[in-house]
Every structure is written in structure tokens, then in C-alpha cells.
Amino acid sequence: MADPKGFLTQRERELPRRRPVDVRLMDWREVYEQRDEGALLRQAGRCMDCGIPFCHQGCPLGNLIPEWNDLTWRGDWSEAVERLHATNNFPEVTGRLCPAPCESACVLGINQPPVTIKQVEVAIADRAFDERWVVPQPPDRLTGRTVAVVGSGPAGLAAAQQLTRAGHTVAVYERDDAIGGLLRYGIPEFKMEKDLLDARLAQMAAEGTRFRPGTPVGGTARGAVSGLALTARYDAVLLAVGATVPRDLPLPGRHLAGVMPAMDYLVPANRAARGAGEGEDGTAVPAHLDARGKDVVIIGGGDTGADCLGTALRQGARSVTQLAHGEQPPAERAASEPWPVDPRLFEVTSAHEEGGDRRFTASTTEFVEGPDGALAGLRLVKAERRGREVVPVEGTEEVLPAQLVLIATGYTGPERGPLVDELGVALDERGNVARGASYETSVPGVFVAGDAGRGQSLIVWAIAEGRAAAAAVDEHLTGRPSTLPSPVRPTDRPLVV
Numbered sequence: 001m002a003d004p005k006g007f008l009t010q011r012e013r014e015l016p017r018r019r020p021v022d023v024r025l026m027d028w029r030e031v032y033e034q035r036d037e038g039a040l041l042r043q044a045g046r047c048m049d050c051g052i053p054f055c056h057q058g059c060p061l062g063n064l065i066p067e068w069n070d071l072t073w074r075g076d077w078s079e080a081v082e083r084l085h086a087t088n089n090f091p092e093v094t095g096r097l098c099p100a101p102c103e104s105a106c107v108l109g110i111n112q113p114p115v116t117i118k119q120v121e122v123a124i125a126d127r128a129f130d131e132r133w134v135v136p137q138p139p140d141r142l143t144g145r146t147v148a149v150v151g152s153g154p155a156g157l158a159a160a161q162q163l164t165r166a167g168h169t170v171a172v173y174e175r176d177d178a179i180g181g182l183l184r185y186g187i188p189e190f191k192m193e194k195d196l197l198d199a200r201l202a203q204m205a206a207e208g209t210r211f212r213p214g215t216p217v218g219g220t221a222r223g224a225v226s227g228l229a230l231t232a233r234y235d236a237v238l239l240a241v242g243a244t245v246p247r248d249l250p251l252p253g254r255h256l257a258g259v260m261p262a263m264d265y266l267v268p269a270n271r272a273a274r275g276a277g278e279g280e281d282g283t284a285v286p287a288h289l290d291a292r293g294k295d296v297v298i299i300g301g302g303d304t305g306a307d308c309l310g311t312a313l314r315q316g317a318r319s320v321t322q323l324a325h326g327e328q329p330p331a332e333r334a335a336s337e338p339w340p341v342d343p344r345l346f347e348v349t350s351a352h353e354e355g356g357d358r359r360f361t362a363s364t365t366e367f368v369e370g371p372d373g374a375l376a377g378l379r380l381v382k383a384e385r386r387g388r389e390v391v392p393v394e395g396t397e398e399v400l401p402a403q404l405v406l407i408a409t410g411y412t413g414p415e416r417g418p419l420v421d422e423l424g425v426a427l428d429e430r431g432n433v434a435r436g437a438s439y440e441t442s443v444p445g446v447f448v449a450g451d452a453g454r455g456q457s458l459i460v461w462a463i464a465e466g467r468a469a470a471a472a473v474d475e476h477l478t479g480r481p482s483t484l485p486s487p488v489r490p491t492d493r494p495l496v497v
Contacts, residue, residue: 003045003073006164010046013113014039021354025314028189028273030096031350034272040123043116044073047300050107054340055117056144058105060464060494061087061094062487065102065117072120081128084121087487089463090200092129093183095122096192098460099303101494105340105362129199136206138325139167145477148234150217150419153181155450156458157204158466159473162484164209166474171234173225174300175177175216177276182242182459186266188307189273190314190350218419227422236473239433240466241419243411243451249299257288258375262408265289269311291317297378298322299364300408303349306487308406310351320356321400323380323391328360363392378402399475414452430455435490439469440476447473455489464488 003009018024018031022113047069054411055065060170064083071080084091095118128134145168149156152174164170172192178184180197205211230237246261251260268277268285277280284290290314298305298312301324312320329346337343352358363383370376382396413431414420420433426442428434432455433441440447449469450462464487471484 006042006045006073007048007108007112010042011112013116014043015116016119018350018353024190024350025354028314030193031190031476035119035123037123040120041073041075043067044120046108046115047073048108054107055102055106057340058102058342060461060488060492061467062464062485063087063102063121068124069117069120072124076216077124077127077131078133080124081133084124085128086313087485089161089467090154091121091126092196092200093154093192094460094463095119095125097187098458101342101458101460103343107340110339128147129196134199134203136203136205137165139165141167142169143167144476145169145236146234147171147473148230148479150230150237150238151181151240151242151450151452152176152179152184152211152213152238153450153462154183155452155462155466155469156181156238157200157244158463159182159238159240159449159470160209161204161207162467162470163473164204164207166470166484168474168477168483170209171212172211173215173217173230175214177214179211179213185270186263188266188270188311190310191307194274197433218417218422220418224418227419231423231443231445235477236447237423238469238473239414239419239423239425239441239446239448239452240450240469241414241452243413243432243456245412245415245431246407247409247412249364249407249409251364251366253369253375256367256375257421258403259367259405259408262298262300262308262406265404265406266304266307266311269315281474282299285315291315291320292406293318294403296320296404296406297402298406298408300324300410301326301358301360302408302410304410305408306349306351309356309409310349310354312404313351313354313356317404319401322356322358323362323364324358325363325383326358326360327385351494363390364399365392366404368402375403375405376401378405411451411456413455437490438476439465439490440472445476447476461488461494465490 016035017033049066068080068083100118102117103114147170149160151174152172160170160172218227271277272285278284296312296317298308329344333343362380368377368380377399381392384392407425426434433453435448435453449465468486468488471482471486475485476483
């Protein structure tokens with residue numbers, strides 16, 4: 001146990017300070033100031049080292065949270081790094097991007113604010129990079145077996161690193177011009193600076209993982225490799241292509257220019273923030289995707305919507321409104337979501353601090369066309385739940401001015417395109433790639449991990465599935481039980497009510 005009296009003497013959560021709003025809106029750097037080590041150690045000391053650590057249940061990776069809390073509190077950072085990496089390939093990523101279901105499951109949360117587990121995690125990970133403790137771990141010998149990983153998001157990269165360390169020769173195929181998938185161009189720089197991703201990729205390359213950016217799998221695009229060519233060339237293929245088909249809103253006016261899925265807006269903006277966009281210096285976005293001087297409406301109250309909010313504000317939008325269909329969540333646990341269930345709570349992200357308006361129980365009915373034929377606004381109505389039905393409230397209709405509307409309502413599954421057709425893998429009833437208990441698809445030797453098989457989920461689940469699928473692929477290649485960790489099964493789900 002860290003501090004035996006820590007949870008009694010320090011009852012409050014201490015979070016790192018964010019940079020002033022007017023300062024951080026002028027750049028794309030991460031929003032947090034340098035962490036106060038004293039506050040961090042106090043939070044680590046609040047961990048009770050429970051006899052049954054429910055934080056393990058909350059984390060699909062099975063992170064050894066009480067162990068590295070104790071080591072952090074004692075100042076044994078190097079050992080804390082070892083325990084953190086024992087279960088998580090990319091703690092610098094989850095420490096920044098994961099919504100931390102482990103904190104919802106923290107036993108201390110029964111009658112106190114839970115330990116700031118996520119902040120301890122990211123501090124350990126950052127210390128590892130600062131002290132140069134993140135070093136390549138190449139295998140002692142090669143097995144002679146080869147694996148192609150299609151997709152370089154968190155699931156694909158986790159699987160690739162595990163399989164490379166097991167001695168297999170792994171190549172990661174990515175259709176974008178750089179490796180990283182969602183982590184590279186889907187996540188704004190102010191949430192995670194991509195130098196961290198590049199540092200981790202450098203470690204993986206030194207271990208022996210081979211990267212093939214700008215190489216689509218399936219179809220006839222320039223530089224594409226056919227799915228059948230992969231199955232012929234490699235001993236196993238792992239699909240980790242994510243769930244990238246956006247959930248649309250087929251309403252009147254959907255055809256108007258300026259109405260688009262959130263990722264159609266975020267990806268060019270994130271590319272520009274890293275100098276890979278338009279213009280001589282690569283920092284410009286296409287004019288129709290620039291929010292400067294525009295009224296922006298974001299449909300969807302989740303993390304992607306918040307990413308759009310922070311991005312539009314940095315681009316200089318005139319106004320930004322984020323709409324959520326449901327009611328505003330409570331600030332504290334509802335009786336129907338008791339501990340250790342991951343509750344739905346009202347969250348104020350860094351982007352919400354920076355400006356804009358949030359509207360709840362807002363149902364969009366039409367995208368309004370102006371006299372010039374361009375997008376002029378969005379018609380909405382207040383909606384309320386009556387039993388199992390959501391019905392409009394009479395007399396609440398209004399039109400919000402908008403020249404840019406971003407639909408951030410989630411994703412329906414992986415793309416149904418040349419890759420799926422060429423491989424001939426079966427899909428399940430939800431449109432995801434079907435798989436069995438060993439993550440293997442209907443095609444022998446072809447496996448699937450992450451959102452492509454699970455459906456839209458959290459980044460921590462993607463990494464956990466990547467690690468588990470790697471163990472399944474390793475067993476398939478060697479013909480014996482794998483020594484790689486397998487933290488989750490394909491049928492596992494978070495604890496919900």
C-alpha cells in the first residue's frame with residue numbers, strides 16, 4: 001500500500017492545471033501545464049491497494065494500477081514504468097485519451113472522489129520518455145513466420161509490437177501517408193502531440209516492425225496491394241481497419257455543401273496543425289473546411305464533437321454550438337448507475353472550457369438552404385423522452401445560423417469495400433467483421449481486432465484487443481499455446497446497466 005492514511009488525509013482529487021484559455025487557443029499544443037509532482041504523489045498515495053482492486057475490472061487491459069500507484073508514491077519511477085508497460089503498449093496514449101473507466105471503478109469512489117489514476121499513468125509514461133527508458137525490445141530470435149497487419153491505429157500497432165517481440169516478421173500496412181491511423185489524424189494535437197506517437201513508432205521500427213504507409217489494401221488505387229496477395233505472401237493477416245463508416249443524418253438539406261461527417265473536417269485540420277496540409281508551409285486547410293468567421297454547429301455530444309469544438313475555436317469560428325440529443329447528464333452518479341458501473345456523467349473537457357454553446361435535448365429536423373443555395377442554418381426542436389419514445393416539444397422549433405455543420409454521431413462499422421470483398425470475410429449482423437473465440441475470421445489465417453470486429457469502442461479496448469489478437473495469431477503460427485498476454489475475449493463487454 002502506498003500511504004496507509006493517504007485516502008483519509010487527502011480526500012480530494014487534484015488535476016493538473018490547464019494553460020489559460022486565451023493562450024492555448026493561439027496554438028495547437030497540449031492544453032496542460034507541467035505537472036506538479038507533489039500533487040501527483042498525493043494522488044498516488046490515496047490508492048488503498050484494495051484486497052479486490054475493482055480498478056482492474058474497469059480496465060480491459062488489466063493495468064496493475066495499485067502496484068504502479070505504490071511505486072510512484074515511493075519514488076521508484078523506473079519500476080513503475082516496468083509495471084505500466086507490462087500490460088499496456090502505449091500508456092502515453094491511454095493516459096491522455098482514455099475516458100478512464102478504471103476511475104469509475106475505483107473503490108475510493110464509493111464515498112470520495114476516485115484516485116486520479118489516468119494522471120498518474122500519463123506521468124509515469126512521460127517520465128519514461130524523459131529518462132530515455134523507452135528502449136527497443138527486439139526478439140532474441142526470429143521464428144521465420146510472417147504477419148501482415150492492415151491498419152495502424154491502436155489495435156494494429158499493439159498487435160504488431162506484440163508479434164514482433166515474439167519473433168515474427170511483421171509488416172503494418174496503412175493507406176494514409178503516415179503511420180498512426182486514428183492516433184495520427186483523428187486526434188487533435190491539443191489532446192496529444194504527435195511527437196509522442198513518432199517516438200513510439202521509432203521504438204517499434206528499431207524492434208523490427210516494418211511500416212508500409214501510403215499502401216491501401218484492396219482495390220485498384222495507386223500503390224494498392226490486393227487482399228489475396230497478402231494472404232498468399234504472409235502466414236497470417238490481421239485486420240485492424242477500425243470502424244470508419246460515419247453514422248449519417250439523412251435529413252432534408254443533407255446534400256448542401258458545408259454539411260459533413262466530423263472526420264471529413266478533423267483530418268484536414270489535424271494534418272494542417274502538423275504542417276501536412278495545404279499551402280507552402282502545409283498549415284492551411286481547404287477553404288470550405290476552414291471555420292474562420294463561420295457559425296459552426298456540431299451534432300453529437302461525445303468526444304469527437306468536443307474535438308471539433310476545440311478545433312473550430314482555434315480556427316477562429318464566429319460561433320460554435322454543440323448539440324446533444326439526450327438530456328444533460330448528472331454531475332454525480334445516478335442511482336441507476338451504482339458503483340462500480342461506469343456512469344454517464346456531465347463532462348467538461350478542455351474544449352468546453354474554451355468557448356461555444358452546449359445544447360441538450362436538441363433534435364435536428366432540417367439543414368436550411370439560403371437564398372444563394374448555400375447552407376444557411378440548421379432547424380431543430382427540443383425533444384423529450386416519454387417512456388420509450390422521444391417526442392418533439394411543441395413550440396420549441398428554432399433555426400440556428402450555420403455555414404458549417406459537423407455530424408459527430410458515431411460510426412456504424414468498418415468500410416464495406418474492396419478489402420472485405422477480396423478476402424471474402426463474413427460480416428456479423430451489425431456489419432462488423434465476424435470472428436470466433438480466437439479472433440479468426442471466416443477465412444483461415446485471417447484475424448480481426450479492434451473496432452473492425454467489436455464495433456465502435458474505446459481506445460483502451462482497441463489496445464487490449466490488439467494484444468489479445470496477437471496472442472491468438474502467435475498460437476496459430478506456432479501451433480502451441482502462446483506466452484503473449486490475452487487480456488480480453490472477443491465477447492467481453494464493459495460493465496453497464
